[in-house]
Amino acid sequence: MQKEVRRYLLGQLDEAEQEKIELQLLTDSSFGDEFDTVVDELTDQYVRNELTDDERKRADKYFFNTPVRQQKLEFAKELLSQADAQRGEPVEMAAVRSVAQPASPSLLDQIRAFWRRPSYAHVGLSAAVVLVVAGLVFFLLSFGNSSPQYTAINVPLSSSDRAQSIAPVSAQLAGAGLELELPLAEQAKAAKDLRLKLVDENGVERDLTIAERTDQKIIVRIPASWLSRGSYVIQLSIVKPDGSAERVRGSYNFVVE
Amino acid sequence: MVTITKEPFDALLEWLDPDREKAGQRYEVIRSGLIRIFVSKGLSDAEHYTDEAIDRVVKRLPEIQAKYVGDPARYFHGVARNLILEASRRKEVAMDELPLRVSQETVRSDTSECLSKCLKLLPSDKREFILDYHLYQGHAKVEHHREMAVELSISEGALRTRAHHLRVNLEKCVIECVAQSRQTKRGSNVI
Numbered sequence: 001m002q003k004e005v006r007r008y009l010l011g012q013l014d015e016a017e018q019e020k021i022e023l024q025l026l027t028d029s030s031f032g033d034e035f036d037t038v039v040d041e042l043t044d045q046y047v048r049n050e051l052t053d054d055e056r057k058r059a060d061k062y063f064f065n066t067p068v069r070q071q072k073l074e075f076a077k078e079l080l081s082q083a084d085a086q087r088g089e090p091v092e093m094a095a096v097r098s099v100a101q102p103a104s105p106s107l108l109d110q111i112r113a114f115w116r117r118p119s120y121a122h123v124g125l126s127a128a129v130v131l132v133v134a135g136l137v138f139f140l141l142s143f144g145n146s147s148p149q150y151t152a153i154n155v156p157l158s159s160s161d162r163a164q165s166i167a168p169v170s171a172q173l174a175g176a177g178l179e180l181e182l183p184l185a186e187q188a189k190a191a192k193d194l195r196l197k198l199v200d201e202n203g204v205e206r207d208l209t210i211a212e213r214t215d216q217k218i219i220v221r222i223p224a225s226w227l228s229r230g231s232y233v234i235q236l237s238i239v240k241p242d243g244s245a246e247r248v249r250g251s252y253n254f255v256v257e
Numbered sequence: 258m259v260t261i262t263k264e265p266f267d268a269l270l271e272w273l274d275p276d277r278e279k280a281g282q283r284y285e286v287i288r289s290g291l292i293r294i295f296v297s298k299g300l301s302d303a304e305h306y307t308d309e310a311i312d313r314v315v316k317r318l319p320e321i322q323a324k325y326v327g328d329p330a331r332y333f334h335g336v337a338r339n340l341i342l343e344a345s346r347r348k349e350v351a352m353d354e355l356p357l358r359v360s361q362e363t364v365r366s367d368t369s370e371c372l373s374k375c376l377k378l379l380p381s382d383k384r385e386f387i388l389d390y391h392l393y394q395g396h397a398k399v400e401h402h403r404e405m406a407v408e409l410s411i412s413e414g415a416l417r418t419r420a421h422h423l424r425v426n427l428e429k430c431v432i433e434c435v436a437q438s439r440q441t442k443r444g445s446n447v448i
Contacts, residue, residue, distance in 0.1 A: 025290035026330040037421045048394045065299040078372045083391040168397050201396040231395030253397035
């Protein structure tokens with residue numbers, strides 16, 4: 001019924017279908033709440049830019065055409081913005097970088113550890129790194145590179161606990177796909193075997209292979225052919241000795257733009 | 258504003274249901290349903306059209322009461338449809354795009370300030386709940402709601418209803434606050 005209400009609100013129903021919804025509004029006391037919930041959800045989806053182009057046009061034409069609905073729109077913008085702001089973390093758009101595989105996590109860790117230490121050598125090393133990177137880029141451009149290019153993103157573990165809730169990371173899809181660096185939850189660090197599942201907006205699930213693992217994090221690579229514009233969730237489970245899997249609380253959320 | 262006197266209103270209730278309490282409930286469902294229909298059809302003053310629809314039914318009641326067969330709600334629906342047609346003929350239905358608002362910035366800043374105030378009026382658990390509920394989008398949101406429902410040991414439907422009721426009250430508080438704030442500003446501009 002929610003789908004029908006949504007189509008009613010977007011002016012997509014014929015006369016007979018509209019009449020059905022309207023008669024239910026006039027006779028069923030609980031339907032009013034259900035109807036209003038769909039109104040709220042559609043408003044939120046408009047604010048969060050989740051509607052298709054056609055739905056958006058229809059929403060402008062049929063849905064936000066009264067002061068009441070415009071008022072709702074203003075309210076939703078503020079509510080969602082305050083919800084995002086109170087999450088404690090800004091919406092992550094910047095954690096995107098381009099890397100070539102294979103990458104050595106131990107080397108990465110060493111580099112990070114180095115940068116954490118205060119030292120004047122950083123300046124000199126920066127120049128050296130720039131030269132090396134420039135040389136590497138020149139080499140790759142000159143002689144070609146058969147290894148696939150992945151867009152790397154750091155995706156934090158998000159929990160339903162407000163204090164730990166984090167906005168989904170956004171990424172532009174380019175090259176071979178995405179390389180995701182996922183920090184491990186405490187309970188998962190000691191686990192021998194882990195299982196990862198990618199779930200898309202339509203609920204389609206795919207098992208992911210762990211490319212690399214350290215004490216603190218895991219890296220997975222998702223081919224571009226598995227991804228399209230939309231939001232995704234990665235669920236982590238601990239595989240017990242008997243083969244059963246125990247889901248780790250929270251999930252890794254990201255959006256492909 | 259249409260005013261219906263007691264006697265015709267009693268007759269209306271009697272037509273809706275011989276049980277006075279049930280009739281009152283049916284009247285409320287019809288009234289709120291009419292408002293939702295008129296808003297959805299782009300009528301800016303939905304409450305006015307609702308009153309008008311009820312008034313027309315009340316006026317025709319003496320002639321239809323005896324011979325009308327079927328659910329009275331269906332009759333109200335017919336009257337509502339006629340009103341929508343009449344309104345669209347008078348071009349009162351905004352069919353193309355959002356009308357230009359006077360000052361978007363003022364609206365946003367008023368709404369933002371009022372939302373902060375109204376959120377502070379909520380008990381902290383409810384404030385956390387409503388903000389938490391509105392995190393994320395797409396599948397991440399669905400998953401998040403599932404986890405919230407598990408945490409609160411309620412069904413996802415109950416979670417949705419709880420969030421909706423809280424949102425309705427919050428929105429009401431914000432609307433009242435914005436109206437009050439604009440009134441105050443208008444007052445301070447008058448010398």
